[in-house]
Amino acid sequence: MKLSTDFYLQPDVVKISKDLLGKVLYTKINGIVTSAIITETEAYAGVTDKASHAYGGRRTKRTETMYQIGGTAYVYLCYGIHHLFNVVTNQANIPHAVLIRAVKPLEGTETMFLRRKKADLNRLTTGPGTLSQALGIGVQHSGISLLKDKIWIEDQGIQINPQKIQMGPRIGVDYAAEDALLPYRFYVHM
DNA sequence: CAGCAGATTGACT
DNA sequence: GTCAATCTGCTGC
Numbered sequence: 001m002k003l004s005t006d007f008y009l010q011p012d013v014v015k016i017s018k019d020l021l022g023k024v025l026y027t028k029i030n031g032i033v034t035s036a037i038i039t040e041t042e043a044y045a046g047v048t049d050k051a052s053h054a055y056g057g058r059r060t061k062r063t064e065t066m067y068q069i070g071g072t073a074y075v076y077l078c079y080g081i082h083h084l085f086n087v088v089t090n091q092a093n094i095p096h097a098v099l100i101r102a103v104k105p106l107e108g109t110e111t112m113f114l115r116r117k118k119a120d121l122n123r124l125t126t127g128p129g130t131l132s133q134a135l136g137i138g139v140q141h142s143g144i145s146l147l148k149d150k151i152w153i154e155d156q157g158i159q160i161n162p163q164k165i166q167m168g169p170r171i172g173v174d175y176a177a178e179d180a181l182l183p184y185r186f187y188v189h190m
Numbered sequence: 191c192a193g194c195a196g197a198t199t200g201a202c203t
Numbered sequence: 204g205t206c207a208a209t210c211t212g213c214t215g216c
Contacts, residue, residue, distance in 0.1 A: 058213095061212095080196095173197060194212105195212100
């Protein structure tokens with residue numbers, strides 16, 4: 001079943017990050033459905049997190065989406081090339097978000113191969129930029145609701161052994177000083 | 191307004 | 204291991 005608003009409005013973005021492991025991310029682009037199991041996430045804790053685009057309450061055209069209500073998709077362009085997909089959480093005006101860093105392909109893998117061209121199965125959706133490409137997610141989807149039928153997340157009852165959940169510092173945010181050390185990254189090998 | 195660095199990836203030495 | 208690709212937004216002239 002599709003995750004409800006209540007899930008996205010939880011105040012603890014770190015807990016949501018952990019709970020998203022094992023959930024299934026769906027996209028339906030041009031009528032084509034693809035889905036994948038979430039295996040790696042990172043939490044971005046709003047205005048107090050130096051690694052977040054919304055640190056210090058910054059608002060730009062790009063980050064405006066993070067200030068929307070929980071359950072909104074935030075997609076932005078990184079290094080001018082890669083689309084990174086985030087799930088906005090918490091109430092409106094609180095810019096919490098969870099970055100989806102890796103997923104495991106489930107349905108529509110043929111479509112994913114077409115979108116990724118030269119990639120092999122092991123590298124189809126193993127990074128935040130590549131999973132967006134495989135699922136057909138782009139900046140044009142930033143700001144849409146995850147409660148509708150373009151992009152959404154389902155709980156299919158996939159059980160993750162809590163002992164298998166790894167945690168550690170986030171990737172690629174060394175510039176964020178002490179916040180780079182926070183254990184806000186969660187991942188599970190499947 | 192120019193310069194630079196970034197929540198990255200893939201191709202090449 | 205090194206490096207280019209190329210858009211957004213911050214910093215400083």
